Amino acid sequence: MYTYIGKRLLLAIPTLIIISIFAFSLQKLLPGDPILAMAGEERDPQVIEFLRDKYRLNDPVVYQYVYWVGAVVQGDFGISLRTNQPVLSLIAEKLPVTIQLAIMAMIFALAIGVPIGILAAVKKNTWIDYIANIVALSGLSVPNFWMGIMLILLVSVKLGWLPASGYEPFFSDPVRSLQTMIMPAFVLGLALAATLMRHTRSSMLSVLRSDYIRTARAKGVSEQAVILQHSFRNALLPIVTLTALLFGELLAGAVLTEQIFTIPGFGKLIVDAVFNRDYAVVQGVVLCTAIGFILMNLVADVLYVLLNPRMRAAL
Amino acid sequence: MTMLQQTLQIAPQHVRSGNRAWRKLKANKSAVVGLVIIIFFVALAVIAPLLPIADPMATSWSAIRKAPSAAHWLGTDDIGRDILSRMIWGARASLMAGVFSVGIAVAIGVPLGLISGYFGGWVDMIISRVTEAFLAMPFLIMAIALAAFLGPSLFNAMIAIGLSAMPLFVRLTRGQVLSVKTEEYVEGARSIGLGHYQIITRYILPNVFSPLLVQASLTIATAIIAEASLSFLGLGQQPPAPSWGSMLNVAKNFLSQAPWMAMWPGAAIFLVVIGFNLLGDGLRDALDPREA
Numbered sequence: 001m002y003t004y005i006g007k008r009l010l011l012a013i014p015t016l017i018i019i020s021i022f023a024f025s026l027q028k029l030l031p032g033d034p035i036l037a038m039a040g041e042e043r044d045p046q047v048i049e050f051l052r053d054k055y056r057l058n059d060p061v062v063y064q065y066v067y068w069v070g071a072v073v074q075g076d077f078g079i080s081l082r083t084n085q086p087v088l089s090l091i092a093e094k095l096p097v098t099i100q101l102a103i104m105a106m107i108f109a110l111a112i113g114v115p116i117g118i119l120a121a122v123k124k125n126t127w128i129d130y131i132a133n134i135v136a137l138s139g140l141s142v143p144n145f146w147m148g149i150m151l152i153l154l155v156s157v158k159l160g161w162l163p164a165s166g167y168e169p170f171f172s173d174p175v176r177s178l179q180t181m182i183m184p185a186f187v188l189g190l191a192l193a194a195t196l197m198r199h200t201r202s203s204m205l206s207v208l209r210s211d212y213i214r215t216a217r218a219k220g221v222s223e224q225a226v227i228l229q230h231s232f233r234n235a236l237l238p239i240v241t242l243t244a245l246l247f248g249e250l251l252a253g254a255v256l257t258e259q260i261f262t263i264p265g266f267g268k269l270i271v272d273a274v275f276n277r278d279y280a281v282v283q284g285v286v287l288c289t290a291i292g293f294i295l296m297n298l299v300a301d302v303l304y305v306l307l308n309p310r311m312r313a314a315l
Numbered sequence: 316m317t318m319l320q321q322t323l324q325i326a327p328q329h330v331r332s333g334n335r336a337w338r339k340l341k342a343n344k345s346a347v348v349g350l351v352i353i354i355f356f357v358a359l360a361v362i363a364p365l366l367p368i369a370d371p372m373a374t375s376w377s378a379i380r381k382a383p384s385a386a387h388w389l390g391t392d393d394i395g396r397d398i399l400s401r402m403i404w405g406a407r408a409s410l411m412a413g414v415f416s417v418g419i420a421v422a423i424g425v426p427l428g429l430i431s432g433y434f435g436g437w438v439d440m441i442i443s444r445v446t447e448a449f450l451a452m453p454f455l456i457m458a459i460a461l462a463a464f465l466g467p468s469l470f471n472a473m474i475a476i477g478l479s480a481m482p483l484f485v486r487l488t489r490g491q492v493l494s495v496k497t498e499e500y501v502e503g504a505r506s507i508g509l510g511h512y513q514i515i516t517r518y519i520l521p522n523v524f525s526p527l528l529v530q531a532s533l534t535i536a537t538a539i540i541a542e543a544s545l546s547f548l549g550l551g552q553q554p555p556a557p558s559w560g561s562m563l564n565v566a567k568n569f570l571s572q573a574p575w576m577a578m579w580p581g582a583a584i585f586l587v588v589i590g591f592n593l594l595g596d597g598l599r600d601a602l603d604p605r606e607a
Binding site for chain 1: 444445447448449451452453454455456457459460461463464465536540543544547548549550563566567570571574577578580581582584585588589592593596
C-alpha cells in the first residue's frame with residue numbers, strides 16, 4: 001500500500017513541473033511591463049534598474065524560472081503587489097473559507113444526488129427515472145452563477161429569508177455562518193448533485209444486473225435489503241472515488257459562487273487578483289489549485305484501492 | 316417490428332453508416348429537441364441584423380430599467396437599452412465562443428492525440444505528460460488565468476477556453492487511436508505500403524471520428540458556460556458589446572429594482588447549453604456501434 005502511494009506521488013512530480021512551467025510562463029504572456037507599473041509615475045531609470053535587479057529580470061529566463069521554483073519549493077510564492085502580504089499567507093487565509101463552502105456543497109450534492117440516483121436506477125424507465133434524468137440534465141446545464149442570482153432574487157430580495165451576501169467564520173458564530181453559506185453551498189452543490197446522480201444511477205444499474213443480485217433475490221432477500229445492502233454497497237465504490245475527484249472541481253466552481261455571494265474565499269482571491277493585475281497571486285492560486293487537484297486525485301486512487309478488496313489483494 | 320424494418324436491419328451494408336446514425340438520431344426525441352433549440356438560436360444569431368429590433372447598443376435616458384412592455388418585450392436595462400435586442404445579438408457572442416473555442420481545441424488537440432497515439436514512444440510520453448498536467452488544473456481556473464494574462468476580450472476568452480479544453484481532445488483521440496491502430500484494416504493499409512499520413516487520415520481518423528463528435532457537442536455546452544462565466548467576471552466580451560454573461564454581471568446590481576434584467580440572459584444560456592447537451596447525449600446513443 002505504501003509503495004503504491006509512494007509510486008503515485010512520484011508520478012505527480014513531472015505533472016507538477018509542467019504546471020509550474022505553465023504558471024511561470026503566464027507572466028511572460030503579459031502585454032505590459034510590470035516593472036514600469038511598479039516604478040510609478042516618474043519612471044526613474046535608477047528605480048527601474050533597481051527593481052529589475054531585485055526581481056532578477058535581467059537574468060536569462062531559465063534562471064528566472066529556477067529562482068522562482070526554488071522559492072516556491074520553500075513556500076515563498078512571492079509578495080502580493082496589492083497588499084504587500086506574502087502570497088502564501090493570503091492563500092492560507094482564504095482557503096478555509098472555500099473549504100467550508102466546498103464541504104457544505106458536497107453534503108448537498110451527496111444528499112441530493114445519491115438517493116435520486118438510486119431511485120432512478122431502481123425505477124428504471126418509469127416517470128421517476130425520466131424526471132430524475134431531466135433534473136440532472138438541467139443541473140448540468142444551468143450556469144451556476146445565474147442560479148445564484150435567481151436564488152438571491154427569490155430568497156433574499158423577495159422573501160427576505162437569508163442574507164444575500166456576507167461571510168462569518170464558522171467558529172465565531174456557527175448559526176450566522178451557516179445562514180450565509182447555505183445558499184452558495186446549494187448553488188455550488190447542484191451541478192455536482194447532477195453528476196453524482198448520473199453516476200450513481202449507472203453504477204446501480206450495472207450492479208442490479210449482476211448475478212449475485214439475482215441470487216439474493218432468488219433466496220428471498222427482501223427488496224429493500226437487496227437494494228440497500230447488496231447493491232448500494234457495491235455501487236458505492238465508483239461514487240466514493242468520484243466524490244474525491246469532484247472536490248477539485250469545487251475549487252473551480254467556487255470562483256463564480258464566491259463572486260456572486262461576495263464570500264472572501266479562494267475563488268474571490270483569484271478574481272480580485274486578476275483585476276488588480278496582482279499576478280504573483282494568480283500564479284500562486286493556479287499552482288495551489290493544481291496541487292490540491294493532484295492530491296484529490298491521489299486520494300481518489302487510494303480510496304479506490306482501500307475499498308476494493310480485489311485491488312488490495314493485487315498490490 | 317415490420318418485415319421491412321427487419322430486412323433493413325439485416326442488410327445494412329449498402330446504407331452508409333452516416334445515414335444510419337442520422338436515422339437513429341432522428342428517432343431520439345431528446346436529440347431532436349436539442350437540435351431544434353440549437354437551430355433556433357443559430358438562426359436568431361444569423362438573422363439578427365435583419366430583424367426589426369432596436370439597436371442593441373442604443374441607450375435611451377427616457378427608458379431606463381423599464382419593465383417588459385409592448386415597446387420593449389423583455390424590458391430595458393440600466394442605461395435604457397432594449398434587452399430583447401441585446402439578447403438576440405448576445406446569442407452571436409455565445410454561439411461563436413462555443414464553436415470557435417471548441418474549434419481551437421479540436422484543431423490542436425486532435426492532431427496531437429493522433430500523433431501521440433499513432434507513433435507512441437517518446438513523442439507520446441511528452442504529449443501525454445503535458446496533457447495530464449493540464450488536465451490537473453480545473454478547466455475554469457485555467458481559462459481565467461489564461462484570459463487574465465492574455466487580456467480581457469471575447470477573442471482572448473475564446474483562445475483561453477479553447478486551450479483549456481484542448482487536453483480533453485488530446486486524451487480522447489489518443490485513447491481511440493490506441494484502440495483502432497491494431498485493427499486488421501490498419502495493418503492491411505500498412506502492408507500495402509501506405510505512408511503514415513495516409514494511414515492516419517484515411518484509416519484511423521474516420522474510425523475515431525464518432526466519439527470526437529460527441530465530445531465536441533458536449534464541450535460546446537461547457538465552452539458556452541465558460542464564455543458566459545468569463546464575460547460575467549469581465550474577462551470576456553467587453554461592454555458595450557452585448558453578451559449574455561456581461562448582461563448578467565450588470566443585472567446582479569439591480570436585482571431588487573429590475574429583476575427582469577437578470578432573468579432572460581441566464582435562461583438563454585441555460586437553453587442553449589441544454590440543447591448542446593441533449594444533442595451530445597443523442598449523438599452518443601446514435602453513433603454507438605454496440606447498439607447498431
